[in-house]
Every structure is written in C-alpha cells, then in structure tokens.
Amino acid sequence: MSAPRSTALSDAPYAPTAAETTALEQIKALVGPKGWTTDPADMEPNLVEWRGLYKGRALMVVKPITTEEVSGVLKICNGAHIPVVPQGGNTSLCGGSVPFETGNEIVLSLARMNKVRSVDPLNYTMTVEAGCVLQSLQEEAARADRYFPLSLAAEGSCMIGGNLGTNAGGTNVLRYGNTRELTLGLEVVLPDGRIWNGLGSLRKDNTGYDLKHLFVGSEGTLGIITAAVLKLFPKPRDIRTAFCAIRDVDAALELLQRARAESGDSVETFELIPRLVIDLVLKHMPDCQDPLGERYEMYTLIELVTTSDNDEGIEERFEAILGTAMEDGLILDAALAQNEHQRQEFWKLRENASESQKVEGASIKHDVSVPVASLPAFYKAAAEAIRNVDENARIVAFGHAGDGNLHYNVAEPEGGDSDAFLNRWDDYNRAVHDVVVSFGGSISAEHGIGRLKREELAHYKDPVALDLMRTLKAAIDPNGIMNPGKMI
Numbered sequence: 001m002s003a004p005r006s007t008a009l010s011d012a013p014y015a016p017t018a019a020e021t022t023a024l025e026q027i028k029a030l031v032g033p034k035g036w037t038t039d040p041a042d043m044e045p046n047l048v049e050w051r052g053l054y055k056g057r058a059l060m061v062v063k064p065i066t067t068e069e070v071s072g073v074l075k076i077c078n079g080a081h082i083p084v085v086p087q088g089g090n091t092s093l094c095g096g097s098v099p100f101e102t103g104n105e106i107v108l109s110l111a112r113m114n115k116v117r118s119v120d121p122l123n124y125t126m127t128v129e130a131g132c133v134l135q136s137l138q139e140e141a142a143r144a145d146r147y148f149p150l151s152l153a154a155e156g157s158c159m160i161g162g163n164l165g166t167n168a169g170g171t172n173v174l175r176y177g178n179t180r181e182l183t184l185g186l187e188v189v190l191p192d193g194r195i196w197n198g199l200g201s202l203r204k205d206n207t208g209y210d211l212k213h214l215f216v217g218s219e220g221t222l223g224i225i226t227a228a229v230l231k232l233f234p235k236p237r238d239i240r241t242a243f244c245a246i247r248d249v250d251a252a253l254e255l256l257q258r259a260r261a262e263s264g265d266s267v268e269t270f271e272l273i274p275r276l277v278i279d280l281v282l283k284h285m286p287d288c289q290d291p292l293g294e295r296y297e298m299y300t301l302i303e304l305v306t307t308s309d310n311d312e313g314i315e316e317r318f319e320a321i322l323g324t325a326m327e328d329g330l331i332l333d334a335a336l337a338q339n340e341h342q343r344q345e346f347w348k349l350r351e352n353a354s355e356s357q358k359v360e361g362a363s364i365k366h367d368v369s370v371p372v373a374s375l376p377a378f379y380k381a382a383a384e385a386i387r388n389v390d391e392n393a394r395i396v397a398f399g400h401a402g403d404g405n406l407h408y409n410v411a412e413p414e415g416g417d418s419d420a421f422l423n424r425w426d427d428y429n430r431a432v433h434d435v436v437v438s439f440g441g442s443i444s445a446e447h448g449i450g451r452l453k454r455e456e457l458a459h460y461k462d463p464v465a466l467d468l469m470r471t472l473k474a475a476i477d478p479n480g481i482m483n484p485g486k487m488i
Contacts, residue, residue, distance in 0.1 A: 013057065013103050014057065014059065014102055014103030014104045016059060016104075019080050020059070020080055020082055020104075022080070023076050023077065023079070023080035023082055024059060024060060024082075024106075026076050027060070027062055027072075027073055027076055027077075027106075028060075030069060030072045030073065030076070031062060031063070031064050031065070031069050031073065034063070034065075034112075035062060035063050035064055035065060035069065035112070036060055036061065036062050036063065037060070037061050037063075038059075038060050038061075042061070043058060043060075043061045043107075045090065046058070046061045046087060046090060046098070046107045046109060047098055047099065047107070048098065049090075049092065049093075049095050049097070049098045050090065050091055050092065050093060051093060051358065053095060053452070054095040054098050054451060055098070055101070056098045056099035056100050056101050056102075056103075056105075057099060057100075057101060057102065057103030058085070058099045058103065058105055058106055058107045059082070059103065059104065059105065059106050060106045060107075061106070061107045061109060062106055062107070062108050062109065063108075063109045063111055063112045064108070064110075064112065064113065065112040065113060066113070067113075067187060067189060067195060067226045067227065068195075070108070070113075070189045070224055070226055071189050071193045071194070071195050072193065073106075073108060074189055074190070074191055074192070074193045074224065074481075075192065075193030077106065077481055078191050078192050078193065078479055078481055081479055081481060082104070082105070082106060082481065083099075083104060083105040083106070083480075083481050083482075083483075083484050084105065084106055084107075084108050084224075084481050084482060084483070085097065085098065085099045085105050085106070085107045085108065085220070085483055086108050086110070086161070086165065086220035086224045086482075086483060087107050087108065087109045087110065087162075088109075088110055088111075088130065088131065088158065088159030088160070088161040088162030088163075088165070089111075089133065089154065089157045089158040089159040089162055090162075091154040091157055091158040091162065092162065092166065092447070092448070092450055093365065093367070093447045093450075093452075094444075094447050094448050094449060094450030094451065094452040094453055095450045095451035095452045095486075096165075096166070096219045096220070096448055096449070096450025096451060096452075096483070096486050096487070097162065097220075097450075100485060105484075108224065109131075110129070110130040110131040110159060110161045110224075110226070111131045111159070112131060113129040113130055113131040113161075113226060113227075114129055114131040114132050114133070114136075114159075115128070115129045115132070116128050116129075116132060116137070116140050117129065117227065119140065119141070119144045119146075119232075120201065121144045121145065121146055121232070123201055124146060124231060124232040124233065125184060125201045125229050125230065125231060125232060126140065126141060126144075126146075126148070126229070126230055126232060127185075127199060127201075127227060127228070127229050127230075128140075128160055128227065128228060128230060129161075129226065129227050130159060130160060130161025130164070130224075130225050130226050130227060130228070131159050131160075131161060132159060132160050133155075133156065133157065133158070133159055133160075134150060134151075134152070134154075134155040134156075134158050134159065134160055134163060135155045135156045137150075137160060137230070138150075138151070138155070141232050141235075142235060144232075145235050146232040146233065146234070146235055147232060147233045147234060147235045147236060147307075148182075148230060148231075148232055148233075149172040149175070149176040149182070149233060149268075150163060150168065150170055150172070150176075150179060150182055151170045151171050151172050152168060152169070152170035152171065153351045153354060155170075160228060160230070161224075161225050161226070161228075163179050164179055164183065164186070164215070164216050164225050164228055165215075165216075165217070165218065165219050165220050165225060165448075166179075166217065166219060166446070166447065166448035167179050167180050167216050167217035167446070167448070168446055169400065169403070169405060169445060169446030170400075170446070171269045171271065171350075171400060172268055172269060173400060173402070173403040173405070173446075174267060174268065174269065174270055174400070174402035174403050175265075175266075175267065175268045175269075175305075176233065176268075178446065179216065180213065180216045180217065181231075182230055182231045183212060183216055183228055183229070183230060183231070184200060184201050184202065184203070184212075184229040184230070184231060185198050185199040185200040185201060185212060185228065185229035186198045186199065186211075186212045186215055186216070186225055186227070186228050186229075187199050187225070187226045187227035187228070188215050188223045188224065188225050188226065189223055189224045189226055190222075190223045190476065191222075191223060191476065191477040191478075191479065191481055191482050195226075196211065196223075198211055198212055199227060199228075199229050200229065201229045214472065214476075217448070218487075219448050219449065219450060219483060219486055219487050220482060220483040220486070221473060221477070221482050221483045221484075221486060221487050221488070222472065222473065222476045222477060222482060223476065223477075223482065224482075233307075234307035235307065236268075236305040236306065236307055237306055237307055237308060237309050238305065238306045238314055238315075239268075239303055239304070239305050239343070240303065240304045240305075240314055240315055240318045240336070240337070241301070241302070241303045241336070241337040241342075241343045241346055241347075242301075242302050242303075242318065242322055242334050242335065242336045242337070243291045243292070243299060243300075243301055243334065243335045243337075243346045243349075244299060244300050244301075244302065244322065244325075244331045244332075244333070244334040244335075245292055245294075245296035245298070245299050245331065245332040245333040245334065246296075246298050246299065246300050246330060246331055246332065247298070247329060247330055247331075247332060248297075248298060248376070249272065249298065249375055249376040249379045249401075250376045251329075251330040251331070252270075252272055252298070252300050252375075252401055253372065253373070253375060253376065253401070254325075254330055255300065255302070255325050255330050255331065256270050256302075256372075256401065256402055258321060258324070258325060259302060259304070259321050262317065262320075262321050263304050263314075263317055263318070263321065266304045266305055266306060266314070267302065267303070267304055267402065268303045268304065268305045269301065269302065269303040269402065270300060270301075270302050270303075270400070270401055270402030271300060271301040271302075271350050271398070271399065271400060271401065271402075272298070272299075272300055272375075272397075272398055272399060272400075272401035272406070273298075273299045273300065273301060273349065273350060273353070273398045274297065274298055274299070274395075274396070274397060274398060275295060275296060275297050275298065275299070276394060276395070276396055277349075277353050277356075277396060277398045278290060278299065278349055280353070280356040280357060280360055280396070281348070281349050281352045281353060281356045283356065283360070284352075284355070284356040284359040284360065285348065285352045285355070285356055287348070288345075288348045288349055288352060289345065291335040291345070291346060291349075292333050292334075292335055293333075294333065296332055296333065300401070301346055301347070301349075301350055304317075304318050318336070319336070322334055322336075350398075353396075353398055353407075354407075357396060357409060357411060360411060361411065361412055361418060362411070362412045362418040362421050362422055363396065363409050363410060363411045363412065364409065364410045364421075364422070364425055364428045364429070365407065365409045366407070366408040366409060366410075366429070366432045366433070366436075366443070367405070367407055367444055367445050367446060367447040368405070368406055368408050368432065368433070368436045368441055368442065368443060368444075368445055369403070369404045369405040369406070369436075369441050369442045369445035370404050370406075370436060370439040370440065370441035371404055371439065371440060371441070372401070372402070372403065372404040374404075374439045374440070374441070375401060375404060375406070377439070378406075378435060378436070378439050378441070379397065379406075381435045381438075381439075382395075382397070382408055382431075382432055382435045382436075383395055383397075385431035385432065385434070385435050386410055386428065386431055386432070388431065389424060389427045389428055389431050390413065390421075390424070392413035392414075392416070393410050393411070393412070393413055393421075393428075394410070394411040394412070394413065394414065395408075395409075395410060395411075396409040396410070396411050397409065400445075404441075404445075405445040405446060406445075408432055410428050410432075429456060433456060433460060437460055443456055443457070443460055444457075448487070449486070449487040449488075450486050450487065451485060451486055454485075454486065454487060454488070457487065457488070458488075466488070469487075469488050470488060473488060
C-alpha cells in the first residue's frame with residue numbers, strides 16, 4: 001500500500017456520456033432546484049476528506065429530502081451505471097465519504113434528511129433520519145428525559161447515517177456498546193431503488209436473518225441507510241469524573257477492573273492518555289490547561305455514572321476507589337471534577353487530541369483494537385516495532401482503553417522531514433498492524449476501512465470472510481454503483 005497523500009486533480013474534467021447526461025437531468029427534475037448542485041464552490045466541502053488526504057471530483061452533489069427521492073435517485077443511477085458516494089457529515093478519517101479524482105460519480109448527501117420522526121420514552125427508542133447530527137439526537141433524547149449514549153469528538157457535525165455506516169464507537173462503548181448495539185431497526189434504499197422498511201423497535205424478533213447487520217458498518221457499499229430506530233437509556237442523574245496520573249498501562253487495567261467491580265459496573269468512560277498527547281494539546285489549544293501540578297508519563301480519564309436520583313453514595317464510592325488505588329501505587333496523582341465546568345476542562349484534553357496532532361504536522365494514524373487484557377503487552381510490543389522503523393518517531397497512542405481500542409498514531413520526529421516520514425507509511429502500518437494481529441486484534445476498531453485501509457484489509461482479513469463480503473456485494477449491488485473502490 002502506498003502512502004496516501006493529498007491527491008492532485010488533472011486539468012481535464014470527466015465528460016459524461018449522453019446516457020449519463022440524461023440521467024443527471026432526470027435526477028435534477030426529481031429532487032428539485034434545492035436538491036442538487038454542480039457549482040464548484042458549493043460542492044467543495046463534499047469533495048475533500050477531513051484530513052485533506054483525498055480530494056475528489058463529482059458530476060453533482062445531490063441532496064434528497066425524502067426516502068422516496070433517495071429511491072428515485074438510486075434507480076436512475078443504477079440504470080445508467082453512475083456510481084454513488086453516500087455522505088453524512090463527511091467526518092470520515094479513512095476516505096470513505098468522498099469521491100475519487102475521476103469525476104464520474106455523484107455524491108448523495110443525507111444532510112437535508114434530518115427529521116426526528118418519533119420518540120418513544122416508554123419503549124426507550126427514537127426513530128430518526130440519517131442526516132440528523134449526532135449532538136442534536138443527544139439533545140432530543142435529553143428533552144424526553146432519556147439518554148442516547150453514542151458520543152465522539154465529531155458529534156457536533158457527524159451525522160447518524162455516517163455513524164451507522166461506519167459502526168462508530170466513541171467514548172461510551174465500555175458501558176453501552178458501539179452503534180451496532182444501539183440500533184434496533186433500519187430503513188435502507190437498495191442500489192436498484194427498492195426501499196427496505198426494517199424500522200422495527202422490537203428487542204426480540206427471530207424471523208430470519210437480522211438484515212440490519214448487513215448495512216451497519218457497510219460504509220455505503222450495499223445501500224443507503226435513510227432512517228434508524230435507536231435505543232435510548234435512562235438519563236444519567238450524576239456523573240463523576242476524575243483525571244488521574246497512573247503508574248503505567250498495567251496499572252490502568254487494574255484500576256479499570258477495580259472500578260467496575262466496586263462501583264456496581266457504573267464506569268461509563270475509561271480513556272488512556274499519554275503525556276505526549278497532553279503536551280500537544282497544551283501547545284496548540286490555548287484554552288486548555290493541565291489539571292495536575294506535576295508532569296507524569298501516563299493518565300486516564302475515568303467517569304462513573306448513576307441513573308438514580310437516590311444514589312447519594314456515588315461520590316464516596318468513587319473517592320474510595322481512587323484512594324485505595326493511590327495507596328496501592330496504581331494512581332500517582334488525581335483531580336476530581338467539582339462541577340460541570342471542570343469536567344469539560346478535563347474532556348478538552350482528550351477531545352482535542354486529534355486536532356492538536358493535525359496542527360503539529362504529519363502523522364500516521366492507526367485505529368486498532370486488541371483484547372483489553374492484552375493492552376499492556378501490545379503497548380510495549382508496538383512501541384518496540386515503531387522504534388525498529390525509526391527510533392525518533394513519536395508515539396501518540398491514546399483512546400478507549402476500557403474497550404481495548406487505541407488510536408495508535410505515529411507522529412513525525414520533532415523537526416523532521418515530513419515527506420521522508422510519510423514515505424515510510426507502509427513500514428509504520430506493517431509494524432503496528434502486524435503486532436495488532438499477533439494479539440488477535442483488529443486493524444480498524446471504529447473508523448471503518450474506506451479507501452485508506454482497503455489494501456490492509458485485503459492483507460489481514462480472513463480469505464473466507466473476504467469472499468463472503470464480495471459475494472454479498474455482488475448479490476446486493478450487481479452493477480457496483482454503491483461507493484465503489486471503498487472497503488473491498
């Protein structure tokens with residue numbers, strides 16, 4: 001796999017055929033003047049990947065407002081063999097939501113399909129359209145005195161359709177599971193335009209294949225998710241947050257084990273943050289500050305929640321857990337948030353981790369997972385593998401230790417040559433991913449495959465699994481119009 005670099009566009013744009021031109025005119029008539037654009041300035045945000053690794057072209061950006069319009073667009077595109085790139089908030093980190101440089105595709109944005117169709121507090125569900133911004137769904141659930149726990153740094157702009165398409169994870173997987181586990185039903189438009197109405201809200205339904213699992217995590221390669229039934233939970237009544245300096249990764253796992261057992265399994269978040277991440281955030285994000293007076297090598301951000309109005313002992317239990325861990329040498333220092341403002345100050349250090357790396361310079365990112373018990377050994381083995389590539393490379397490994405997911409990123413050596421660093425992309429990938437696989441892990445824990453990891457997937461995935469994936473793709477999308485060139 002060659003290193004992905006900012007892609008250059010050729011001078012000559014794609015010239016559509018007569019059949020494609022006719023199809024595009026049909027799409028324009030179907031969605032109306034507000035539902036499409038070919039203006040280069042208007043299309044620009046839909047054509048560039050968040051990190052700038054990929055910049056594509058498109059025949060048109062289409063923004064349908066109903067499922068029926070999505071159906072009509074796909075029917076037209078399938079007949080004319082026009083490739084379609086589904087897109088939500090375009091916050092993908094793997095190039096899965098932007099078109100290729102060829103310019104022969106259309107981008108189908110779900111941004112205008114942003115209605116909450118219903119909220120059922122008694123059934124603990126809400127039915128929403130794919131273009132709803134994640135943060136707005138969290139707020140909608142809160143208004144119904146319920147909780148939608150999916151939470152990630154991009155929640156102010158990412159859309160639930162993209163979260164579903166990539167099976168997004170985030171900070172609360174430890175307690176609630178990832179997006180797949182938060183989904184009861186889907187509405188999907190198939191490549192030929194047929195609409196599958198699978199918007200069931202049942203917890204139990206054993207009437208054959210559970211088809212929603214085909215589309216969650218499929219990255220738009222099998223169809224377009226237009227709506228979903230999502231699980232809700234009791235709204236947290238109290239959240240206790242601590243920012244702890246810890247001895248090492250082994251100590252982090254021991255602290256996690258104790259906290260889960262001694263709190264009645266009320267740990268919602270358990271994030272691992274090395275000192276280098278703190279330094280980068282403090283360097284590039286001026287409104288952030290270090291919660292502790294001294295420097296330490298490793299930290300964890302841990303939260304306990306209670307959904308009971310009568311649980312007055314959560315603070316005492318949390319303090320007891322942390323106090324014992326400090327006496328036993330697991331925790332070296334700690335700060336407990338005394339109010340919501342302090343809690344958000346802690347979170348800034350975690351949520352700005354990716355942005356600070358982007359500002360710092362070139363980095364090679366690995367979104368990986370291993371069994372939780374293997375985290376300490378993996379951490380050491382991966383560091384050794386990176387040092388064998390370049391002993392001066394900076395390891396920026398942080399993330400959701402509670403569920404075994406680390407963003408094991410490698411930053412260029414300080415003051416180094418960015419081009420020389422990126423030219424060893426394959427070496428760093430192989431170093432990290434070989435170690436991941438040796439521990440029975442995954443090369444993509446929550447960001448998906450997209451374009452970035454397609455060759456890596458082919459290298460590491462079980463051949464039988466790949467064959468089954470290709471069989472499903474061929475059966476559901478025989479003309480290959482759905483997000484071609486992504487994932488498989």
